């Protein structure tokens with residue numbers, strides 16, 4: 001249970017599966033920014049808050065046997081999942097570190113790239129963590145972050161009032177119990193004080209119909225998160241059921257289009 005409580009969304013198998021769907025939806029964007037950052041064979045990379053390692057394993061394949069990926073996370077379950085994935089994909093260039101990014105020092109230095117995705121949203125002091133991670137880069141090393149800039153962009157047409165209520169409730173609860181879900185707005189202006197020079201900030205949102213693969217990503221989150229909020233007593237079980245019904249109705253309606261939360265892709269360089 002202590003392991004479960006250590007991460008707002010849990011470290012159970014369902015979360016590992018959700019993170020896998022999420023990675024497959026985002027994979028082409030991630031591969032593209034890694035290519036633009038210049039990541040190549042032999043690079044040493046930090047994957048900060050690696051989770052079960054869906055990105056870690058892809059990164060390890062790119063940097064190859066002469067390179068190294070340092071996966072930092074405080075979850076034992078997730079680190080075990082990376083070990084299993086590395087065995088399946090025959091990768092021996094990943095170092096797993098049990099690190100609390102909020103309180104622990106970064107265990108490696110002089111790396112070529114730091115990648116951090118969907119982690120600052122859980123940090124009490126995201127700018128402090130940014131500074132620690134930037135200090136682990138060699139001069140000229142790359143910093144790549146994928147995190148939310150405006151979660152409230154998530155919406156449905158035709159309009160779904162219960163789902164709109166879900167978005168507002170989730171943002172409020174996130175802020176009270178996890179961190180700032182629109183944290184990219186804090187990271188961008190803090191880059192210079194962390195010794196980083198912005199190369200490019202790119203906002204990304206998808207407009208998905210239920211027939212698109214991208215639909216599968218919020219599908220693994222919205223009804224399950226409403227249920228989690230009900231289990232914690234934040235909302236009623238009836239309201240969580242209403243959210244699930246509204247989701248199913250939207251999914252069945254051939255006119256439905258959904259905009260996903262606005263994420264900011266940040267590519268920067270250590271000066």
Ligand SMILES: C[S@@+](CC[C@H](N)C(=O)[O-])C[C@H]1O[C@@H](n2cnc3c(N)ncnc32)[C@H](O)[C@@H]1O
Nearest residue numbers: 007049050051073074075100101102117118122
């Ligand atoms: C939404 S998941 C993202 C996982 C991965 N970056 C990805 O893109 O699939 C957030 C991750 O941050 C980790 N995390 C949250 N707070 C942390 C902390 N204080 N120190 C280290 N890891 C943390 C969680 O254990 C989880 O693996």
